[in-house]
Amino acid sequence: xxxxxxxxLYVISSxxxxxxxxxxxxxxxxxxxxxxxxxxxxxxxxxxxxxxxWYLIQPLFTSLIFTLIFNNLADIPTGDGVPNFLFNLAGIxxxxxxxxxxxxxxxxxxxxxxxxxxxxxxxVIMPMSVVVSNLLKYGIQLVVFLGFYVYFVNFTDxxxxxxxxxxxxxxxxxxxxxxxxxxxxxxxxxxxxxKYRDLTFLVQFGVQLLMYGSAVMYPMSYFMDKLPNYxxxxxxxPIAILVETFRTMVFGVGDLDFYKLxxxxxxxxxxxxxxxxxxNKTEKSFIDTI
Amino acid sequence: xxxxxxxxxxxxxxxxxxxxxxxxxISHDLNRWWNSVRGKEDPYLKVGEVNNRSKKGSSxxxxxxxDINFEVKKGEVLGIIGKNGAGKSTLLxxxxxxxxxxxxxxxxxxxxxxxxxxxxxxxxxxxxxxNIYLNGAILGMTRAEINSKIDxxxxxxxxxxxxxxxxxxxxxxxxxxxxxxxAAHLExxxxxxxxxxxxxxxxxxxxxxxxxxxxxxxxxxxxxxxSHDMGAIKNLCTRCVILNNGNVxxxxxxxxxxxxxxxxxxxxxxxFREFVKRPTLVRMLSAxxxxxxxxxxxxxxxxxxxxxxxxxNDEHIPINIFIGLYDEYGEKVAHIGNTYSExxxxxxxxTVAVVLKKIPFVEGRFQINLSLHxxxxxxxxxKEAFIFEVSPGDYYGVGKNVIRNNGxxxxxxxxxxx
Numbered sequence: 001x002x003x004x005x006x007x008x009l010y011v012i013s014s015x016x017x018x019x020x021x022x023x024x025x026x027x028x029x030x031x032x033x034x035x036x037x038x039x040x041x042x043x044x045x046x047x048x049x050x051x052x053x054w055y056l057i058q059p060l061f062t063s064l065i066f067t068l069i070f071n072n073l074a075d076i077p078t079g080d081g082v083p084n085f086l087f088n089l090a091g092i093x094x095x096x097x098x099x100x101x102x103x104x105x106x107x108x109x110x111x112x113x114x115x116x117x118x119x120x121x122x123x124v125i126m127p128m129s130v131v132v133s134n135l136l137k138y139g140i141q142l143v144v145f146l147g148f149y150v151y152f153v154n155f156t157d158x159x160x161x162x163x164x165x166x167x168x169x170x171x172x173x174x175x176x177x178x179x180x181x182x183x184x185x186x187x188x189x190x191x192x193x194x195k196y197r198d199l200t201f202l203v204q205f206g207v208q209l210l211m212y213g214s215a216v217m218y219p220m221s222y223f224m225d226k227l228p229n230y231x232x233x234x235x236x237x238p239i240a241i242l243v244e245t246f247r248t249m250v251f252g253v254g255d256l257d258f259y260k261l262x263x264x265x266x267x268x269x270x271x272x273x274x275x276x277x278x279x280n281k282t283e284k285s286f287i288d289t290i
Numbered sequence: 291x292x293x294x295x296x297x298x299x300x301x302x303x304x305x306x307x308x309x310x311x312x313x314x315x316i317s318h319d320l321n322r323w324w325n326s327v328r329g330k331e332d333p334y335l336k337v338g339e340v341n342n343r344s345k346k347g348s349s350x351x352x353x354x355x356x357d358i359n360f361e362v363k364k365g366e367v368l369g370i371i372g373k374n375g376a377g378k379s380t381l382l383x384x385x386x387x388x389x390x391x392x393x394x395x396x397x398x399x400x401x402x403x404x405x406x407x408x409x410x411x412x413x414x415x416x417x418x419x420x421n422i423y424l425n426g427a428i429l430g431m432t433r434a435e436i437n438s439k440i441d442x443x444x445x446x447x448x449x450x451x452x453x454x455x456x457x458x459x460x461x462x463x464x465x466x467x468x469x470x471x472x473a474a475h476l477e478x479x480x481x482x483x484x485x486x487x488x489x490x491x492x493x494x495x496x497x498x499x500x501x502x503x504x505x506x507x508x509x510x511x512x513x514x515x516x517s518h519d520m521g522a523i524k525n526l527c528t529r530c531v532i533l534n535n536g537n538v539x540x541x542x543x544x545x546x547x548x549x550x551x552x553x554x555x556x557x558x559x560x561x562f563r564e565f566v567k568r569p570t571l572v573r574m575l576s577a578x579x580x581x582x583x584x585x586x587x588x589x590x591x592x593x594x595x596x597x598x599x600x601x602x603n604d605e606h607i608p609i610n611i612f613i614g615l616y617d618e619y620g621e622k623v624a625h626i627g628n629t630y631s632e633x634x635x636x637x638x639x640x641t642v643a644v645v646l647k648k649i650p651f652v653e654g655r656f657q658i659n660l661s662l663h664x665x666x667x668x669x670x671x672x673k674e675a676f677i678f679e680v681s682p683g684d685y686y687g688v689g690k691n692v693i694r695n696n697g698x699x700x701x702x703x704x705x706x707x708x
Contacts, residue, residue, distance in 0.1 A: 008298075012387055013395035032427040039424055043415040118406045119428050120387035284390040287383070288306060 026122050036129035041136065055140045059096060063088040070217045079219060079253045081161020083152050087247065091216040093145050094178065094246040097138040098239055099207055101182025104130035106189040106203050109286050116287060123283040124276075127187055131179045138175070149250065163252035170261075171249060178242055180268040187275030191282035215240040219247070238264040296512050297362040297402075297480055301394035304355040304380050354380045355536045358394070362480075365510040369523045369544060371551050372533030378516050381533065382406060385482050385514065400479020400512065403430050407484070409469030414458035418449055418468055421457050425472045439475045446501075447471035474501045480512045481505065485519065502526055520548050520619035548618065549655075561585040563675055570669045572609050572662050575600045579658070579676045587676060590683025591653070591692065591700055595646040597676075599660065602639045607664050609635055611642060614659040623656070650700045651680045652692055 026033075045051045063085055070076045071084040078087035105127035109116065112126055152159040193199045213234055215223065220240060224231045234240045241257075241264045248256050355377045362368050372378050383389045385396065386404030411428045412421050422443055426436040436443075444450050447468045449460075457465060483502075503526060505511045517523050523530065523544060530547035532539040540550060562585055564576045580596040581589050589595060603609060615624040626646065628634065635642065656678055661671040682691040685700040692700060 007399070008397040009399050009401070011395050011397050012384065012391070014391050014393060028432075029427075029430075031431075031433040035424045035427045035433075038420075039413055039416065042420070043413055046415045115411045115428065117383075117388055118386075118410045119404065120402075121428060121430065287389045 022122065026124065026128075029121050029125055032121060033125050033129050033132065036125065037133040037136070040129065040133040052140070055137050056144050059089065059092050059141050059144070062092050066092070066217045076218050077222060079161070079251070081159060082251050082253060083156070083158040083162075086148060086152050086159065086162070087219075087251075088217055089145050089148060090247050090250055091243055093138070093141045094174075094243050095211060095214060095216045095239070096141065097134060097175070098178045098182045098242070099211070100134040100137065101131050101179055102186045102189075103203065103207060104134060105183055105186025107193065107200065108186070108190040109194045109282065110190070110200075113287075116283075124279065127183055127190070127279075130186075131183050135175070135179070161251075161253065164250055165248070165252045165256075167256050168249045171246075174242060174246060174249070177264055177268045178239075180272045181238060181242075181264075184268065184272035184275035187279040188271070191275075191278040191286075194282055194286040210239065213237055213240065215243050219253075220244050236263070238267045294364045295361050296364040296399045297514075298397045299358055299360050299394075300397070302355055302358040302381070302384060302391045302396060303353055303393040304377075304384060304389075305351055305392040306354050307351055353536055355384075355391075358533075358538055360531050360538060360541055362512060362514065364400075364512055365506070366529060367506040367513045367515060367527045369527030369530035369547070370514060370516040370533065371518070371520075371523060371530055371547065372539075374518075375535075376533040377536040378533055379484070380536075382482060382484055382516055398480065401430065402480045402482060403476050403478035404482040405429075405473050405476075405484060406482075408466055408473055412457055412465065412469065415456055417456055418447075418453040418460070419444075421468065422453075422472055425469060426475075429473065429476055430478065431476065435477075443471045443475050446474060446497075470498055474498070474505075477509075477511075480514065482514045483516065485517045499525060518620060520551070521621060524548060524619065561587050561676070563672070565670075565672055568670055571605055571607065572601065572603045572664050573670045574660060574662055574672060575602055577660060577672070577675055579678060587678040589649055589678055589680050591651060591680055592648050592683050592685035592687070593680075595649050595678065597644045597646070597658070597660075598641060599644070600639075600641040601635070601662065603635070604638070606638050609669075610663045611635075611644070612661045612663060613644065613646075614661070616657040616659065618655045618657075623651075648685070649680060650685070652696065652698055652700060653680050653682050654698075655679050 045054055048054065050057070066088040067084045070088075071078060078084050108123075108127050108130075116123065149162075153162055189199055189203055214237060215234055220234060223234055241260045245256065245261060247253070358377075358381065360368075370378055370381065380389075382404065383406070384391050385402060386406060387402070388404075388406070409421075409425060411425055413424065416424065419440070422440060423433065423436055426443075427433065444453050447464075447470070449464050449468050449471075452460060452464065457468070460468070499522065502513070502515075506513050506526065513526070515523070515526055527544045529541065530544050530551075531541050532547055532551050540547070542550065561580070562576070562578045565574050567573065567575070577600070578585055578598045579587060580598065581593055583596075597613065599611065601609070601611075610627060610629050612625065612627040612629075614622055615626070617623050626644070628644075657674050658676040658678065659671065659673050660675045661668045663669065682693075684691055686692075686702070
């Protein structure tokens with residue numbers, strides 16, 4: 001065959017590249033990404049009375065309950081001069097972003113079976129849009145956190161030990177890592193659920209368990225004091241590190257551990273790459289198995 | 291010479307696993323993986339057989355498509371036709387990159403947009419306008435492109451009054467109009483269309499077919515059109531690929547292709563048919579088609595078509611017989627039933643002779659569907675029980691045949707000077 005001089009725009013074949021992250025194509029579909037984000041945002045709270053206020057109610061009430069149960073009832077200290085409520089709000093706000101990214105992307109294939117079965121577009125657009133629309137939610141929650149932060153520092157005497165540190169400049173990196181980790185795990189899970197449906201159930205309760213192991217409602221140092229034998233369980237948990245780092249940045253309590261942050265970076269990148277590989281493999285033929 | 295070829299399909303094959311997906315696949319997955327590690331071929335690719343759904347196969351794997359090869363020239367409207375299960379949808383899915391082929395490759399010089407469905411991704415809570423943007427982007431348009439066409443799209447859909455109302459308040463017809471309007475304004479190099487034309491009311495369908503013709507004629511766009519509807523195929527396509535049991539049976543110009551398509555199953559259809567005995571309440575055992583007492587499928591205009599059906603009716607319930615006549619484009623041209631006569635079946639097991647008197651068709655090939663109804667429901671249907679051929683004949687009994695291509699039907703007339 002004289003195929004040498006022919007120029008083809010692209011070829012559809014059974015061969016799979018291991019990592020097929022076509023930036024050019026994704027860029028061409030960027031409008032779709034933003035339209036998906038827009039869709040998620042305008043349709044989520046349509047026909048609800050409180051509307052976008054729900055973005056705030058969930059973290060605020062959870063923090064309130066946590067303060068009541070873990071601090072007032074179980075007496076977990078949150079550090080000298082750091083108000084319990086603010087501590088919990090910080091933990092939940094950062095945990096929530098990771099969780100929403102993970103849960104939101106973990107049923108990509110199943111939820112979009114209808115669209116995926118009819119039209120081609122780079123499938124990665126879908127989980128990416130989830131991450132972006134969650135970023136907006138996270139932004140709102142961060143503003144609320146900031147509001148409480150300012151209130152506690154300026155109008156109460158409970159937050160006498162709270163100082164934001166310069167490391168706050170690293171916040172974008174932290175957010176990026178949370179998104180990367182959530183997206184990577186979500187892509188792995190969504191790919192595997194096309195074949196093994198059991199994972200759907202695992203996600204629901206696995207995420208809940210993971211929260212307890214991610215230093216959301218207690219400082220890592222307290223865990224080390226109380227249960228030193230099990231400390232390794234959370235010491236090398238990248239999400240726990242991210243949550244703890246966020247608190248260190250905003251409260252100025254404890255030291256920033258750059259080794260652990262670098263470790264988290266590597267783990268996140270690996271998880272994301274594995275997610276991408278599996279996702280790519282799955283997107284080619286999942287419609288036959290789902 | 292091959293520069294104007296825009297799409298090339300080479301050795302495309304697609305294998306499916308039959309039965310329950312999910313059970314036993316881990317072992318197959320492992321076996322597959324083990325073979326690929328050792329650099330061997332996928333062991334399950336060798337088994338599998340031709341996709342013929344009416345025959346029971348021995349293997350768990352089946353080729354829905356095998357060795358599909360064809361080329362499409364730029365600006366061509368290619369029809370893809372085939373019976374149910376011939377592999378049309380699978381080919382469409384591969385072309386639109388919804389699923390990947392098991393073997394072979396498709397090379398393209400243009401961007402492919404596929405319309406396997408209208409209104410993909412419509413969100414009921416969003417307004418018509420928002421959905422136009424979303425649906426357009428899903429189909430591959432950029433926001434700027436949609437911006438430049440939005441007025442045209444809204445105009446084409448005829449929903450201008452409701453365009454800022456959530457789509458959930460639309461009637462289903464309006465939804466389809468809006469969706470099709472978006473689709474019709476796509477400007478890919480290659481458009482792959484499934485039978486989306488079969489939507490909307492007659493007026494809108496006409497508009498849709500007109501738009502399709504515009505797309506291919508004036509804009510020189512390449513279109514791949516998949517349909518059962520021979521009428522639409524005839525109107526739109528220049529060339530057709532006939533798929534049969536997952537293989538390309540032939541590629542020829544539309545007229546010949548339609549003719550060939552209609553004869554795919556002719557072998558099974560003679561002038562005498564014995565039907566598979568069914569466990570239904572009432573059933574047809576056999577049927578025969580006769581011309582002047584002789585078993586045949588050849589007729590001339592004006593002949594009587596005699597159909598003899600033997601029926602078994604164990605429970606002795608009241609039954610009705612219906613006969614549908616379809617032309618070669620699959621359109622129903624006549625409906626005959628004993629409910630339109632005084633005749634009713636009295637015996638338990640019996641043989642009924644129906645005579646279609648003076649068949650009024652000029653020429654063509656017609657298909658007969660038989661069905662047995664009881665209590666208003668069909669109990670035994672035989673699609674394509676017979677296919678019979680009508681050649682021009684002396685319908686009016688004046689020793690003259692009606693000229694070919696001069697209308698479809700013959701009508702007895704009386705003439706008087708008054």
